[in-house]
Amino acid sequence: MTSFRLAIIDDYQQVAxxxxxxxxxxxxGVKVSVFSAPFVSxxxxxxxxxxxxxxxxxxxxxxxxxxxxxxxxNLKLLVTTGMANAAIDLEAASERGILVCGTGGSPAAAPxxxxxxxxxxxxxxxxxxxxxxxxGWQTAVGFELEGKxxxxxxxxxxxxxxxxYAKAFGMDVLAWSQNLTAETAEAAGARKVSKEELFRExxxxxxxxxxxxRTEGIVGAEELRLLGPEGVLVNTARGPLVxxxxxIRALEEGWIRGAAMDVFDEEPLPAGHALLHSSRTVLxxxxxxxxxxxxxxxxxxxxxxxxxxxxxxxxxPLNE
Numbered sequence: 001m002t003s004f005r006l007a008i009i010d011d012y013q014q015v016a017x018x019x020x021x022x023x024x025x026x027x028x029g030v031k032v033s034v035f036s037a038p039f040v041s042x043x044x045x046x047x048x049x050x051x052x053x054x055x056x057x058x059x060x061x062x063x064x065x066x067x068x069x070x071x072x073x074n075l076k077l078l079v080t081t082g083m084a085n086a087a088i089d090l091e092a093a094s095e096r097g098i099l100v101c102g103t104g105g106s107p108a109a110a111p112x113x114x115x116x117x118x119x120x121x122x123x124x125x126x127x128x129x130x131x132x133x134x135x136g137w138q139t140a141v142g143f144e145l146e147g148k149x150x151x152x153x154x155x156x157x158x159x160x161x162x163x164x165y166a167k168a169f170g171m172d173v174l175a176w177s178q179n180l181t182a183e184t185a186e187a188a189g190a191r192k193v194s195k196e197e198l199f200r201e202x203x204x205x206x207x208x209x210x211x212x213x214r215t216e217g218i219v220g221a222e223e224l225r226l227l228g229p230e231g232v233l234v235n236t237a238r239g240p241l242v243x244x245x246x247x248i249r250a251l252e253e254g255w256i257r258g259a260a261m262d263v264f265d266e267e268p269l270p271a272g273h274a275l276l277h278s279s280r281t282v283l284x285x286x287x288x289x290x291x292x293x294x295x296x297x298x299x300x301x302x303x304x305x306x307x308x309x310x311x312x313x314x315x316x317p318l319n320e
Contacts, residue, residue, distance in 0.1 A: 002029055003030070003031065004028075004029060004031070004054055004310075005030070005033070005053050005054070005074075006022075006032045006033070006052065006053070006055070006056065007033050007034075007048075007049055007052040007054070007055045007056070008022070008032065008033070008056045009039075009049070009056065009058065010036075010038060010061035011034050011035065011036045012036060012058075012061075013036075014034070015295065016034055016299055020299040020302065020303035022303065025306065025307075025310075028307075028310050030054070030306070030310070035048065038062070038267075038268060039062055042063070042065075042068055045062055045068060046068055050071070052072075052074060053074050053075065053076050053077070054077045054078075054079070054306060055072075055075060055077070055078050056079045056302045056306070057080050057088075058081055059080070059081055059085065060085055060086060060087035061267070062087070063087040063088075064078065064088045064089060064093070065092070066089045066091075069092045069093055069096055069098060070092065070096065075098050076097070076098060076099065077100075077101065077305075077306065077314075078093060078099070078101075079101050079102070079302045079305045079306065080101075080102050080103070080318070081102070081103050081299070081302060082103060082105050083102040083316065084210065084318075085100075085102070086212070090318060090319040093319055099314055099319065100317065100318045100319045101305040101309070101315065101316045101317050102318050103297060103298055103301025103305065103316065104301050105294055106289070106293045106297060107158075107161070108161070108293070109289045109291045109293065109294045110158050110288040110289060111158050111161035113284070113288040113289075114158075114162055114206055114208075114236045114262075114288070115165050117236065117260035117282055118204060118206070118232070118234050118260055119145075120260065120282045121234075121260040121282040122142050122143050122144070122145060122232075123142035124140045124142050125282075126282055127139055127140060128140070145166075145169045145170070146169055147170060147171070148203040148204060149171065149172045149173075149174060149201055149202045149203050149204075150163075150166040150172070150173050150174070150202060150203070150204050150205075150206065151173075151175070151176070151193075151198040151199065151201070151206070152166075152174070152175045152176075152205075153175075153176055153177060153198065153205060153206070153207045153208065153209060153219070154177050154207060154208035154209035154210075155175040155177060155180055155185060155190060155208070156208060156209075158208045159177075159188070159208040162206060162208065163188045163190050172191075173188075173189055173190040173191065174191050174192075174197070174201060175190035175191070175193070176192065176193055176197075177209065178214070180192055195223070199223045199224075199226035199227050199231075200226045200227075202227065202231065203231060203232065204231070204232045204234060205219075205223075205227060205231065205232070206233075206236075207219065207233075207241050207242070208236075208237050209238075209241055210237075210238075211237070211238035211241060216241065217240065217241070217242070217243045219233070219241060219242040219243065219246075219247075221243065224246055224250040224256055225250075225255050227255070227256050228255070228256065229255065229256065230257050231256045232257050232259065233247070233256060233258075233259045233260070233261075234260045234261070235259070235260075235262070236263060237263060238263050239261075239263040239266075239267070240265055244264075247259060247275075248275065248278075251275075251278045251281065252274075256280075257280065258278075258281055258282070259275075259280065260282040261275070261282075262285075262286055262287060262288045263288075267286055268285065269283075
């Protein structure tokens, strides 16, 4: 029997074994190793993963650009949770003969996290909880969402759910993306506007775009200034959609009321980072997809991908 080595990486909560029977792969000649700590550099990742034939990656926690893939000479199968991963160079993987497969995911996890962050910001929940635990009481005055305007940048599957939440909360909904039509926006309960109008007219702007060369830095100083001193930016999509330097300046100088964020340019967010010290932020450590329901699909699907490959019938390939 041919033997293989499989690495499950970035299992931060050490729960991969709770969602799929990885130990059963021993019967297929597969030895499984689990890495729970993030790799601090590409060099560390290559050194740790060089012996492995199969890698199961959790979303985009570890990057696999060309230079990394070219160094992983034993790698034959790379599984990513979800059906898209901007951190994997699919062309380089194909050139190296590395099959990349994906999984399903929960459609509700990220939208619900978006709304949780917005509500937490609106009612100062983090500040009020810390005050209560420290023996204090009320410290600030929040604001209501009803009657406010929500601007959605990217009206895809997640953006459409967010539009539905906003309507349930009595908000007016605007939307913009580069290819959005008025008919698509109207069907989702939103009104299509220009990018400039969206940032100028919205009380809250939330981002739901895929990261690409076209969308990187799509929110910069100009957009943040248009959002204004009462405006709130919510980002549960990808950190680099926003010019981080401009955002930090906007928070420090009061261009906007604040930001609620689950994603960052560098993850994990380094200790001492300016965003951690801003009183105008509500932050979470990229947990938009971290739910039992999502992990069942992620790890369960990854297990299916590995079994399919071992049996010579790969499923959900991303780079055929």
